[in-house]
Amino acid sequence: MTAKSSVAARPAFMPFGKTDSPRLLRALLPALSLALVLLAIAWLNQRAISYFGFTLMLNLAIPIALATVAQMFIITGNDLDLSIGAFVGFVGCVTATWLRDTPILGILTLLGCVGVYAALGALIHWRNLPSIVVTLGMNFVWQGLAVLLLPKPGGRAPDWLLASMSVKPPLVPFPVLAALIIAAVTYFGLMRTSYGAILRGSGGNATAIGRAGWSLLKAKIVLYACAGLFGVLSGLSLIGITTSGDANIGNGYTLLSIAGVILGGGEFVGGRVSPIGAVIGALTLALAASPLLTFMHLPPDWQVAANGAILIVVLAARALISRREVEQ
Amino acid sequence: MTLGASDIVRLDGVEKRFGAVRALDSVDLTVQRGECLSLVGHNGAGKSTLMHILAGTVAADRGRVVIGGDEQKAYSPARAKHLGIRCVFQELSLCPNLTVAENTRVFHPVLTGLNWRRKAGALITSKLDEIFPGHGVGASDLIQDLPIARRQMVEVARAFTATDEPVRLVILDEPTSSLDSHTAGQLLAFMRRAVANGISCIFISHLLGEVLQNSDRIVVMRDGRTIAADRAEAFDRNRLVTTMGGTEAPTTEANAGDRLARGKTPLHVRARPRQQGGSTDLVAHEGEIIGLAGLAGHGQTDLLLAIFAAATSPRPDVAVNATVALVAGDRQADGIFPLWSIAENIGICSLRKLRQGVLISRRREDTLANFWRDRIKIRTPDIHNNILSLSGGNQQKALFARALGSEARIVLMDDPMRGVDVGTKLEVYDLIREEARGGRTFIWYTTETDELKKCDHVYVFRNGAIVADLARGELTEEKVIQSSFIGTDPR
Numbered sequence: 007m008t009a010k011s012s013v014a015a016r017p018a019f020m021p022f023g024k025t026d027s028p029r030l031l032r033a034l035l036p037a038l039s040l041a042l043v044l045l046a047i048a049w050l051n052q053r054a055i056s057y058f059g060f061t062l063m064l065n066l067a068i069p070i071a072l073a074t075v076a077q078m079f080i081i082t083g084n085d086l087d088l089s090i091g092a093f094v095g096f097v098g099c100v101t102a103t104w105l106r107d108t109p110i111l112g113i114l115t116l117l118g119c120v121g122v123y124a125a126l127g128a129l130i131h132w133r134n135l136p137s138i139v140v141t142l143g144m145n146f147v148w149q150g151l152a153v154l155l156l157p158k159p160g161g162r163a164p165d166w167l168l169a170s171m172s173v174k175p176p177l178v179p180f181p182v183l184a185a186l187i188i189a190a191v192t193y194f195g196l197m198r199t200s201y202g203a204i205l206r207g208s209g210g211n212a213t214a215i216g217r218a219g220w221s222l223l224k225a226k227i228v229l230y231a232c233a234g235l236f237g238v239l240s241g242l243s244l245i246g247i248t249t250s251g252d253a254n255i256g257n258g259y260t261l262l263s264i265a266g267v268i269l270g271g272g273e274f275v276g277g278r279v280s281p282i283g284a285v286i287g288a289l290t291l292a293l294a295a296s297p298l299l300t301f302m303h304l305p306p307d308w309q310v311a312a313n314g315a316i317l318i319v320v321l322a323a324r325a326l327i328s329r330r331e332v333e334q
Numbered sequence: 335m336t337l338g339a340s341d342i343v344r345l346d347g348v349e350k351r352f353g354a355v356r357a358l359d360s361v362d363l364t365v366q367r368g369e370c371l372s373l374v375g376h377n378g379a380g381k382s383t384l385m386h387i388l389a390g391t392v393a394a395d396r397g398r399v400v401i402g403g404d405e406q407k408a409y410s411p412a413r414a415k416h417l418g419i420r421c422v423f424q425e426l427s428l429c430p431n432l433t434v435a436e437n438t439r440v441f442h443p444v445l446t447g448l449n450w451r452r453k454a455g456a457l458i459t460s461k462l463d464e465i466f467p468g469h470g471v472g473a474s475d476l477i478q479d480l481p482i483a484r485r486q487m488v489e490v491a492r493a494f495t496a497t498d499e500p501v502r503l504v505i506l507d508e509p510t511s512s513l514d515s516h517t518a519g520q521l522l523a524f525m526r527r528a529v530a531n532g533i534s535c536i537f538i539s540h541l542l543g544e545v546l547q548n549s550d551r552i553v554v555m556r557d558g559r560t561i562a563a564d565r566a567e568a569f570d571r572n573r574l575v576t577t578m579g580g581t582e583a584p585t586t587e588a589n590a591g592d593r594l595a596r597g598k599t600p601l602h603v604r605a606r607p608r609q610q611g612g613s614t615d616l617v618a619h620e621g622e623i624i625g626l627a628g629l630a631g632h633g634q635t636d637l638l639l640a641i642f643a644a645a646t647s648p649r650p651d652v653a654v655n656a657t658v659a660l661v662a663g664d665r666q667a668d669g670i671f672p673l674w675s676i677a678e679n680i681g682i683c684s685l686r687k688l689r690q691g692v693l694i695s696r697r698r699e700d701t702l703a704n705f706w707r708d709r710i711k712i713r714t715p716d717i718h719n720n721i722l723s724l725s726g727g728n729q730q731k732a733l734f735a736r737a738l739g740s741e742a743r744i745v746l747m748d749d750p751m752r753g754v755d756v757g758t759k760l761e762v763y764d765l766i767r768e769e770a771r772g773g774r775t776f777i778w779y780t781t782e783t784d785e786l787k788k789c790d791h792v793y794v795f796r797n798g799a800i801v802a803d804l805a806r807g808e809l810t811e812e813k814v815i816q817s818s819f820i821g822t823d824p825r
Contacts, residue, residue: 029476029479198451200439200445200446200447200450203432203436203439203440204439204440206429206431206432206436207429207431207432207436207437207440209431210429210430210431210432211427211428211429211430213427214427214428214429214440215429215440216411217391217411217427218411218415218440218441218443219411219412219415219443220440220443276430276431277429277431277432278431
């Protein structure tokens with residue numbers, strides 16, 4: 007009743023500028039944090055801000071961005087994927103072995119992987135299981151399969167993949183171009199298409215979506231299939247950069263991808279995600295992970311902790327902004 | 335009542351039970367084309383259940399649902415939508431993370447193609463302009479950023495938008511409760527225009543003035559039945575209130591005589607609701623049973639929680655001078671620990687008493703639980719069974735045992751009898767009376783008028799404030815309903 011009566015007492019018109027500024031700030035926060043990291047790098051080492059510098063620094067950002075986008079699809083439906091890192095590792099092993107030696111088998115396996123993700127989505131919806139438990143189990147499945155396939159690091163990426171990951175487009179460094187494409191495609195797919203609204207709505211208020219006659223099962227399957235697809239792309243690009251496979255290569259990606267989504271303005275529940283933000287978040291993490299800290303002459307032992315510190319600062323800033331929003 | 339092609343909806347003998355509670359008992363209802371039907375009734379009269387059955391979200395146990403002349407066998411929300419039945423529920427059915435236009439699209443599957451955003455935006459904006467001129471809602475605003483009144487406006491406007499499926503009947507379940515008087519007036523005026531254009535409306539409101547002025551026909555519900563249906567002109571405020579409350583003579587409990595005279599015992603609680611303007615305080619003395627009445631959600635639970643909080647950290651508006659325990663109303667959400675045994679569930683409020691060194695003594699916990707099992711007859715072979723092995727009523731008894739088994743002198747009860755069978759209720763009533771005689775104070779929020787008659791003193795709430803203060807002798811159902819509906823009717 008308190009809220010209701012205070013609303014009733016409010017004048018019929020509200021100045022729009024007031025409500026918009028925190029929303030704008032919230033949307034700009036991921037970009038601001040990326041700019042801050044870039045400024046710090048530029049200040050520490052000017053030569054890094056160049057075509058060649060960006061290509062080097064952001065090389066590993068492409069697979070991280072793709073894994074982050076995969077995670078974002080899962081978070082859209084109020085779930086969490088704890089297996090994405092192991093999955094990327096498994097895809098990497100398939101890429102470094104079967105995709106090169108027996109391309110048909112490799113392609114079928116990768117398509118099958120997307121199918122498994124879709125089936126997981128169906129299972130989670132159908133049996134009403136907690137996604138964390140299911141994906142935690144799948145984490146070990148993917149890891150086990152990867153070790154079976156490639157017991158020790160080795161294999162080699164297919165030549166077409168190596169070639170495509172070392173493209174040097176004019177003016178814009180390849181990783182920047184790739185990030186722009188990833189962001190544009192997912193933004194269009196999730197934020198602009200009419201079915202994208204249903205997918206996000208299923209995270210925001212599933213009952214409402216169900217009552218309006220939409221299939222929640224289908225929505226969940228689509229979200230998980232998209233996550234599987236981007237997970238596969240992440241594994242492919244990762245092997246294209248590192249040239250050979252390793253069963254444990256993607257292990258850090260689970261937490262990086264979750265952090266990337268949250269850094270990019272997403273929230274764990276409520277279907278509130280931002281594809282562009284997620285890609286920016288992934289880039290920020292990739293830059294903050296090693297180039298920035300290397301330039302700061304921080305020993306590698308401290309890098310993970312420094313990464314966490316950056317995350318806490320950004321999230322705290324976001325919490326402050328949303329609190330201001332609530333107060334208004 | 336004449337049956338004809340003009341009937342949009344006809345319900346015949348619809349029944350619905352939730353466990354032991356009979357929510358609807360053989361309800362007949364017809365709505366004609368171009369008619370505004372108002373549904374009134376006190377808490378738990380069955381209005382919302384009836385609307386959920388019409389909307390397809392709840393299936394009737396028995397009876398026929400006839401829509402547009404065809405009996406509906408496999409009725410569902412999708413089918414209802416297809417037949418042109420729209421609902422504006424009290425709990426908002428918008429996705430907070432989507433924009434106004436996107437929420438419109440969710441409702442209209444045909445809005446696809448490259449410019450769906452523009453089409454959806456134009457659809458909802460034109461409807462908003464029509465209903466609420468000067469609404470100040472943009473099609474690209476996120477729902478979560480809108481205040482609750484504007485969300486309600488979007489929800490109402492969306493229910494009236496039409497694309498491929500027609501709009502035949504719109505159910506408005508308390509649509510004006512979160513609107514200010516200006517926008518509520520706009521909505522009611524639009525409702526009349528829509529009805530004039532042949533759309534039917536079912537209108538539910540607790541504001542009797544609105545109901546009397548804007549409906550063609552009024553149906554009064556009570557205890558899951560429709561007990562009166564007539565043209566709106568045939569009713570006035572008084573007749574509505576008397577019909578809702580029933581006419582039976584006020585009954586006083588047999589043991590009224592042995593109750594304490596008010597104020598003879600020490601004061602336990604003095605509290606003032608936040609919204610309270612005047613000087614009315616809630617006062618509870620030792621050994622009293624104090625009832626909190628009024629429509630659900632009008633501040634009773636808030637006050638209980640304030641008293642509970644004040645027992646540990648003092649507040650200026652609430653004075654409590656004894657220990658407090660709370661019996662939760664929503665036992666699944668706030669009450670039981672689902673993984674624990676019955677004994678553990680009962681003992682959790684009395685840990686200090688059960689302690690032996692730093693550990694909990696199993697023996698003492700069992701003694702306590704066994705004592706209460708026998709005292710209030712929790713039906714279980716073994717108190718070490720999981721709490722979920724009990725029926726709902728017995729789970730509720732275990733929660734009572736938790737509060738009564740603790741050392742708390744004041745027991746707060748947040749409508750704990752919801753969905754409990756009659757036998758259990760009677761047992762608990764006896765227990766409460768006995769404990770009150772032993773010097774415990776009970777503050778009891780209840781939505782059932784019968785339970786108020788068990789109280790020594792009743793405070794009626796409306797809009798977060800106490801609007802009536804009734805001693806046991808003055809208490810009648812009519813008075814309670816009168817003050818909860820009319821109390822400070824803003825319109």
